Amino acid sequence: MTAAAKGRDAAQISAVDTSLWVRLLGCHNLMLGELRKSFEGEVTMARFDLIANLDREDGLTLAELSRRMLVTAGNLTGLVDRSERDGVVVRKSDAGDKRLVRVWLTPEGQRLARELIPAHAARISKLLSPLAADERRDLRRLLGKLRSSLAEGHEKT
Amino acid sequence: MTAAAKGRDAAQISAVDTSLWVRLLGCHNLMLGELRKSFEGEVTMARFDLIANLDREDGLTLAELSRRMLVTAGNLTGLVDRSERDGVVVRKSDAGDKRLVRVWLTPEGQRLARELIPAHAARISKLLSPLAADERRDLRRLLGKLRSSLAEGHEKT
Numbered sequence: 511m512t513a514a515a516k517g518r519d520a521a522q523i524s525a526v527d528t529s530l531w532v533r534l535l536g537c538h539n540l541m542l543g544e545l546r547k548s549f550e551g552e553v554t555m556a557r558f559d560l561i562a563n564l565d566r567e568d569g570l571t572l573a574e575l576s577r578r579m580l581v582t583a584g585n586l587t588g589l590v591d592r593s594e595r596d597g598v599v600v601r602k603s604d605a606g607d608k609r610l611v612r613v614w615l616t617p618e619g620q621r622l623a624r625e626l627i628p629a630h631a632a633r634i635s636k637l638l639s640p641l642a643a644d645e646r647r648d649l650r651r652l653l654g655k656l657r658s659s660l661a662e663g664h665e666k667t
Numbered sequence: 668m669t670a671a672a673k674g675r676d677a678a679q680i681s682a683v684d685t686s687l688w689v690r691l692l693g694c695h696n697l698m699l700g701e702l703r704k705s706f707e708g709e710v711t712m713a714r715f716d717l718i719a720n721l722d723r724e725d726g727l728t729l730a731e732l733s734r735r736m737l738v739t740a741g742n743l744t745g746l747v748d749r750s751e752r753d754g755v756v757v758r759k760s761d762a763g764d765k766r767l768v769r770v771w772l773t774p775e776g777q778r779l780a781r782e783l784i785p786a787h788a789a790r791i792s793k794l795l796s797p798l799a800a801d802e803r804r805d806l807r808r809l810l811g812k813l814r815s816s817l818a819e820g821h822e823k824t
Contacts, residue, residue, distance in 0.1 A: 524788045527792040530795065533807060533811050534694060535695065535737075536810075536818070540737070543737075544817070630685075631682075632681065641809065645812070646687055648809060654690050663701070
């Protein structure tokens with residue numbers, strides 16, 4: 511392969527990668543816009559994300575939540591403060607290690623989780639429905655592989 | 668299939684879909700975080716996106732830019748105002764239809780495009796490099812199909 515051909519080849523690969531990223535951005539923005547609309551008047555997307563994470567595993571520490579939700583400690587503190595004020599979550603010290611603060615859903619938070627999570631899942635399924643089941647499986651697998659590698663790189667820096 | 672089995676089946680599909688969305692969110696947030704870091708001190712991501720869109724096709728109207736960049740007309744006006752003030756773009760009336768305003772890169776904008784776009788593309792390729800070439804092709808194709816269907820649904824509402 512000549513140097514020029516190699517150059518064209520590299521440019522070709524790079525154009526495919528950029529296009530992949532532009533498409534990922536587009537899917538993210540369009541889906542987030544639709545999902546945000548559906549929550550209007552109920553909870554913010556950030557609060558929903560907090561509730562959904564605690565519904566998956568209640569009693570997480572702030573550090574654990576920050577890692578899972580990909581938000582900074584500062585933003586998370588404000589979010590937990592407001593959610594606690596509104597009676598959705600409550601902070602409690604860990605029974606074994608008093609220095610460790612864990613966040614729990616209140617009964618009202620559990621009620622919101624039972625109401626909002628299935629509706630949210632149904633909306634996601636509707637938005638993804640133009641893809642066939644095997645396409646969704648492939649897409650999920652590829653995004654999982656990419657996310658794992660990005661998360662590893664992220665922790666190294 | 669019993670009703671209970673159908674229920675389990677639907678729940679299974681829904682869990683895969685939700686997980687797909689959570690992974691897409693994660694890939695988006697982690698990649699955006701890395702790419703944003705790399706622009707620090709040069710331009711904002713929003714301004715880079717404006718420059719990159721005009722580099723692809725110069726002289727777009729505000730309506731066309733708003734559609735391609737998936738930003739509201741209000742946010743776009745502020746972005747173009749600031750970019751024009753800093754000498755990166757310039758607004759000009761369309762030669763044929765004076766009511767139509769088009770946005771063009773200035774020589775400084777073109778210089779920024781030549782400097783930033785290849786560096787941005789190289790960073791994207793590096794972030795995607797853990798995926799094999801055929802995986803990137805598949806991922807790009809699936810995201811393209813999803814984005815098209817989402818954009819159609821979006822225009823209908």
